[in-house]
Amino acid sequence: MTSGSDFLLAARQCEIAELEELARTSELVAAIGRFIHGLQRERGMSNVFLSSQGKQFGPLRLLQVAECAGMEQQVRAQFDRLDIHSSQVRHGARLFSRVAVGLHGLDGLPALRQRVARQELPARESSAAYTRLVAGLLAVVFEAADSAMDPEISRALVAMFNFMQGKEFAGQERALGASLFGSGAIDLAGQQQWRHLIDSQQGCFQAFADFSDPEVLRADQASRDPAVIAEVERLRRIGCAGRPVALDSSLSQHWYEWATRRIDAMRGVEDVLTVNLRQLCEARIAQARTELRDQKALLEALASEAPYPGAEHAAPFGPQLDRSVLAMVQEQSRRLQAMSDELDAVRASLTERKVVERAKGLLMAHRHMTEDEAYKALRQMAMNQNRRLVDVAEAVLSLADVLPGGR
Template sequence: MKSGLSFLLAARQCEIAELEQLARSSDVVTVLGRLTHALQRERGLTNLFLASGGLHAAELRLQQVAECQRFEHEVRTHLDRLDTDASRVPHGARLFSRIAVALHALDGLSELRSRVAAQAMTAEEASAALSKVVAGLLAVVFEWADSATEPEISRALVALFNLMQGKEFAGQERAFGASIFASGRIDSSTQQQWRHLIDSQQRCMQVFADFTDFTNPEVLAAEQATQEPRTLAELERLRRIGYTVSGQDTMDARLGQAWYDCCTRRIDAMKVLEDLLALNLRHLCERTINRARTDLRDQQELLDALSAQAQATRPGEPALYGPQLERSILAMVQEQSARIQAMSNELDTVRATLNERKVVDRAKGLLMAHRQFTEEEAYKALRQMAMNQNRRLLEVAEAVLTMADVLPGRAR
């Protein structure tokens, strides 16, 4: 019969299998990041193009579309190589569903681009559609971050995901500002939306900073490059100009290009940091796998010694391991048990930061069920409440959930 020890070994092997799965996924995260970055640029250029009635950025946009298509092909190639054998993928149901949604969104891109080229949609509509595609890609990364079971790796994935999400808010701000500078119009509701985008970026970058190891000089340097003082000063200056003009003013349309360039410098620096984190994540996975393999080998040797001794005892009699081996077994069981507990404690802490997103999703779901909202309407309603009450999205979502029991006509 299998002993406790052989289950300890099986547990270790499971850990290694999960780590290997994660190591493979870190490559996919890298190419997803690349496509996300390219789509964010396309969104900015599309906004400049549409808001200026086709006057600006027409050529740049086409070049960007070609780059997006290359990266989309790369993503599809990587996803193709993913092991989708149901019996071998933990959390596969959620992950593959997210991938299906993301791929379906990518399928819609070519029709979207034809309508943009024909100027058959507004800058706002195109921006929303491209943001939805990016959200689909980030949801895949989120699923990976949520499924990691090794705390150090989970920590690295949470940092990376929040950097990507923060960069996406920065990208949305770039597109948002681009259409304001191009149209020369702003009103108080738009101002609120803008502030909201700035706050969302700051929160993501805070979580990123909380979970990042800045004792690594490369990471520190790359992080400081995202805060380059001249770029930041220019960004704040343009934010002030865009933000303080009143309803009927028209703005210098050339400011739009300055805005786009300034945002892009900052976002590109974030991309360099993102690539570095993705590379470090891959190395971290490799180191962790090697360490787990060494441990497994040591435990396997002990188990072999035990089996040899067990076979030396007469059949039917309980094996006597001797006091020294008994102590080794006890130490091993206790060590593993304490390690699993410590991992689980730390994991809970790390994952708590992913909760904000989950709480908001749950509040959205509630509004969809109670008020027959679409997902987009539900999100807009939450955002509107947050803006009106000058509160964080999380707070509003929590308030919605607290009221769940008193909302009428709950569908089950």
């Protein structure tokens, strides 16, 4: 028969198994981060390549594609390490489902690259395809952050997700700016969209700061070259002047380069986040193992101290020491509950994104929109009403009951 002590130790072993799984997921997240950075560069180069009718970035783009292929293999290798046959990975259903979406995007990548190489599609369409792929991969990271069972590691993953998402908005801004400057004139709608991307970045980087260690924040500060920030801000000011402007289209290349410097510096912060996350996982695992060993030793000591034969029955660990075992099991139970409460608090920060996802789903179902269309509709509403995306999404959801059934 399984005893209380068996369960006590088994609970601790479950914690260790969870932490080890989180360490694996963190490696996956790190590989995804590196790959996304590569895809962001590939997206940008493909954009310039297509916009210039193949005159610019031709060979560079091919080099970047080759580099991305290597990083893709690393991500796929990490996916393979997820044990899909055990059916036991925690929150496996949701994580696997996100991975399926991500892999579906990867499978379409060769065809996309072929069409880019043959210049068979406009820059805008190529850019949107890469953006969808990146979004699919970011959703895997989101899921990892949302399903982590350890509050400290969950905090680190939430910080990481927000940083990656903020960096992706920066990448979209780079593409938008390059294309707007390149067109030689920026209208109000373009400016509005640009400002929206700046706001979205700020929201993400704020959340990143809220959940980050001082060490990571210092690395982030150190990564910001004031000269780069100043030049990016100057170009933003020219681009989003608040009235339609005619521009020197050579600014496009200039903007692209400075925006790239800014984004490449972010990649360095991601590396710090990755190392930090790995160390955190290792420290938590080591700590849990030590506690398990101590607990085992204590239980064995207590069991051997039964003062007379048969006393185990009356008070299973000896009458005097019975209280200390009770205190131990109660303390463990309370600690796990406190962790779970803390976790709820960390996860609450992910709610905004979920609200937007739900609103998108609603628009897709009731208005027969694609995912892209639904997102654009929400964004347009937010821009027109000068409200945050999440507030518009909340408003859409609250209208759910009065929307026509559709289908």
